[in-house]
Amino acid sequence: MTQDMNLAFYDRVSAELADIHAQGLTKPERVIASRQGPVISVNGRDVLNFCANNYLGLAGDERVTQAGIKAQEKWGAGTASVRFICGTLEIHKELERAIADYLGFEDAILFAAAFDANGGIFEPLFTEADAIVSDSLNHASIIDGVRLSKAQRYRFANSDMADLEAKLKEARAGGARNIIIATDGAFSMDGYIGKIDQIRALADQYQALIMVDDCHATGFLGDKGKGSFAHCGVEVDFVTGTFGKALGGAMGGFICARPSVVELLKQRARPYLFSNALAPAVCGSSLEAIRIAAGDEGDKLRAQLFANAARFRSAMAEAGFDLLPGEHPIIPVMLGDAKLAQDMAARLLELGVYVIGFSFPWCRAARPASAPRCLRPTPSNRSTPPSPPSPRRARSWGSSDTPNRSYDFRLSSAMMTDRPTGLSAAHSTTAAISGATDMPI
Ligand SMILES: *Cc1c(COP(=O)(O)O)cnc(C)c1O
Numbered sequence: 001m002t003q004d005m006n007l008a009f010y011d012r013v014s015a016e017l018a019d020i021h022a023q024g025l026t027k028p029e030r031v032i033a034s035r036q037g038p039v040i041s042v043n044g045r046d047v048l049n050f051c052a053n054n055y056l057g058l059a060g061d062e063r064v065t066q067a068g069i070k071a072q073e074k075w076g077a078g079t080a081s082v083r084f085i086c087g088t089l090e091i092h093k094e095l096e097r098a099i100a101d102y103l104g105f106e107d108a109i110l111f112a113a114a115f116d117a118n119g120g121i122f123e124p125l126f127t128e129a130d131a132i133v134s135d136s137l138n139h140a141s142i143i144d145g146v147r148l149s150k151a152q153r154y155r156f157a158n159s160d161m162a163d164l165e166a167k168l169k170e171a172r173a174g175g176a177r178n179i180i181i182a183t184d185g186a187f188s189m190d191g192y193i194g195k196i197d198q199i200r201a202l203a204d205q206y207q208a209l210i211m212v213d214d215c216h217a218t219g220f221l222g223d224k225g226k227g228s229f230a231h232c233g234v235e236v237d238f239v240t241g242t243f244g245k246a247l248g249g250a251m252g253g254f255i256c257a258r259p260s261v262v263e264l265l266k267q268r269a270r271p272y273l274f275s276n277a278l279a280p281a282v283c284g285s286s287l288e289a290i291r292i293a294a295g296d297e298g299d300k301l302r303a304q305l306f307a308n309a310a311r312f313r314s315a316m317a318e319a320g321f322d323l324l325p326g327e328h329p330i331i332p333v334m335l336g337d338a339k340l341a342q343d344m345a346a347r348l349l350e351l352g353v354y355v356i357g358f359s360f361p362w363c364r365a366a367r368p369a370s371a372p373r374c375l376r377p378t379p380s381n382r383s384t385p386p387s388p389p390s391p392r393r394a395r396s397w398g399s400s401d402t403p404n405r406s407y408d409f410r411l412s413s414a415m416m417t418d419r420p421t422g423l424s425a426a427h428s429t430t431a432a433i434s435g436a437t438d439m440p441i
Contacts, residue, residue, distance in 0.1 A: 023338070024338055024339035024342050025359055026342075027356075030042055030043075030354075035059070035060035035065075036049075036052050036059040036249055037049065037057070037059070037060040038057065040354065042349065046352070047349065047354045048353050048354065050354060050355045051354050051355060051356055053216070053244070053245035053246070053249065054245075054249050055219060055220045055245060055246040055305055055329060056219055056220060056225075056246050056289075056292070056301040058246070058247070058248050058249060058289045058293070059248060059249030061248075061288075061289075061292070063288055063292070064248050064285045064288045064289050064292070065285065066288075067284040067285050067287060067288035068250070068281040068284045068285035068288075069281070069284075070284055071091055071280040071284025071287075072279075072280050072284065074091075074280070075089055076280065077279065077280075078276065078277065078279045078280065079276065079277045080276075081277065082272075082273060082274065082275060082276060082277060083110075083272065083277045084266070084273065087276065088277065089280065089283075091283045091284065091287070092110060092277060092278065092283060094283070094287060095110060095278070095283045095286055095287055096109065096110055096254070098287055098290045098291075099241075099254050099286075099290060100256050102226065102290050102293070103218070103227060103241075103256050104226060104230075105239070105256035105257060105258075106257075106258055106259050107256070107257065107258065107259040107261075107262040107263075108254050108255065108256045108257075108262065109257075109262045109265050109266055109269070109272060110252060110253070110254050110272075110277075110278050111252070111253040111254065111255070111269075111271055111272060111278075112253070112275050112276065112278060113242070113244070113251060113253045114141065114213070114215050114241060114244070114253030114254075115141040115144075115253065116141075116253055116271035116272075116275065117141075117242075117255050117271075118139065118141035118142045118144070118145040118213060118240055118253075119141060119144055119145045119148060119270075120145070120255075120265065120269035120271040120272055121145060121211065121238065121240060121255055121265070122145045122146055122182075123145070123148045123150075123268075123269075124264060124267075124268030124270075125180075125261070125264070125265075126149050126150075126151040126178065126180060127151060128150045128151065128152070129151075129177040129178075130151045130152070130176055130177050130179065130180070131151055131152040131154060131171035131174065131176035131178075132146050132149065132151045132153055132154070132179075132182055133164065133167045133168060133171060133179060133208070134146055134153065134154070134155055134156070134181075134182045134183075135155075135156060135158055135159065135182065135183040135194075136155050136156065136157055136158050137159075137184070137189070138182060138183065138213070139184055139213055139215070141213075142182055142184070142213055151180075152171065152174060152176060154167040154170060154171055155167070158187070158192075159187075159192060159194065161195060161198050161199075161202065164202055165206075168181075168202060168205075168208060171206075171208075172206055178208075179207070179208035179209065180208060180209040180211055181199055181202075181208050181209070181210050182211045182213075183196075183210075183211070183212055183213070184212075184213045184215075185214035185215075185216065185217040185218075185221070185227055185228030185229065185239075186214070186217045186228055186328050186330070187216075188216050188330065189332070189358065190324050190326070190330070190332055191324060191326045191328035191329070191330030191331060191332060192326055192328070193217075193221070193228055193231065193232075193326070193327065194212065194228050194232075195232070196210075196212060196228050196229045196231070196232035196234055197232040197233060200232070200234040200235075209237040209238070210236040210237050211236070211237065211238040211239075211240065212227070212228060212229055212236050212239050213239075213240045213241070214227040214239050214240070215241055215242045215244075215245055216328070217241075218239075218241040218242070218245070218246060218247060219245070219246025219247045219289075219298075220293075220301075220302050220305055220329070221328075224293075224294055224298065225246070225294070225298055225302055227239060227241070237257065237258075237261075238255055238256065238257045238261070239255070239256045239257075240253065240255050240256075241253065241254055241256070243282065243286040246289075246293065247286055247289040247290060248285045248286050248288070248289030249289075250281070250282045250285045250286060252282050252283075252286060305329055308329070309327075309329040309331060312331060313331055316331070316333060321333050321334075322334040322335075332358075335357075338357065340357075341357025341359060344357065345357040
């Protein structure tokens with residue numbers, strides 16, 4: 001009897017997988033045989049990389065790599081302990097100081113990932129007496145973190161300030177003790193930068209705190225790459241972020257906040273209390289990445305990043321592709337069809353360009369509740385296979401006959417390599433693209 005039920009379970013798993021596959025939504029793992037960088041080795045050949053979150057090109061940087069090795073030599077593989085039991089090394093304190101100083105905060109707390117930082121921030125700080133007002137397109141980890149807290153929850157439409165104000169009013173009318181507004185600093189699927197200045201004004205008006213997740217901003221947006229809040233010229237109460245993107249690309253997360261908040265989180269945040277301390281190698285690499293990003297070299301890397309993004313954007317627009325507007329180096333290329341996006345990504349890989357098709361559950365257009373802004377609101381997007389400005393081109397990539405329910409093909413531009421030899425593949429394919437880029441989840 002039990003055995004039969006277990007067999008049914010495995011059948012159900014297989015059926016679900018088959019369903020994902022049938023919809024053309026399978027996400028394959030492509031194996032890379034080199035360091036992360038503008039050019040990577042895939043299937044035995046060098047291809048241009050438009051997919052990593054390696055905004056400043058530091059993930060494969062020799063200095064960042066060596067700093068990790070040095071830290072590992074000094075401190076070993078790790079602490080075999082959580083921080084508060086027997087796992088706080090000098091290098092952890094050094095990294096907390098460095099990230100806090102870089103972003104202009106008094107203190108910081110480290111986590112194994114930004115996912116954990118977002119999972120750990122709300123529950124200890126906000127109770128049923130409080131309210132969390134969260135952007136509808138916030139990262140999955142913020143959504144999970146909010147779920148773990150007992151606070152009242154309000155959701156406002158993505159970057160819709162009128163809706164945010166309505167929700168703040170509601171929360172105030174509901175008698176909330178404290179209100180916290182939670183938002184991504186830059187939204188990873190469409191590259192839109194959060195309206196942190198307007199959020200600041202509303203927060204002041206309604207006496208709310210602000211938490212910004214700057215995973216797609218730390219290191220490259222705003223003055224010295226301090227992030228979206230610096231880009232918008234305002235201060236916020238909490239910044240969560242990652243060392244896994246622009247700041248070296250290894251892994252690890254953090255929360256920057258006032259010392260009292262950090263102290264309380266160190267007493268109460270469950271991912272901090274019940275998960276191992278960050279590995280020394282990760283700390284060493286992250287420290288070196290912060291040093292580079294915070295200095296003059298960081299300014300040069302950021303200038304290069306945005307020059308690349310502008311070049312990619314203008315050349316792709318000229319070639320007739322449908323792009324979402326914006327200034328962030330994430331530059332989504334809209335195809336209107338999930339299967340087409342997968343096929344096009346596969347074909348581009350053959351041509352020496354590494355991109356990935358993005359669709360449900362990441363793409364906003366695939367979420368019925370959200371405004372379908374990444375779809376052009378023309379009938380063509382839903383009712384026919386790709387009819388962006390370049391239908392002939394799109395068809396030649398091999399489109400499906402049946403329209404699919406997801407739409408997004410997302411590329412983003414990032415580092416131009418200073419190794420021009422790596423770019424030859426680009427010239428024969430997407431002539432205008434030189435450089436590698438980044439694409440987040
Ligand atoms: C990548 C990302 C995360 C997760 O970061 P990790 O350090 O890899 O866990 C969280 N929030 C946002 C907005 C992200 O883009």
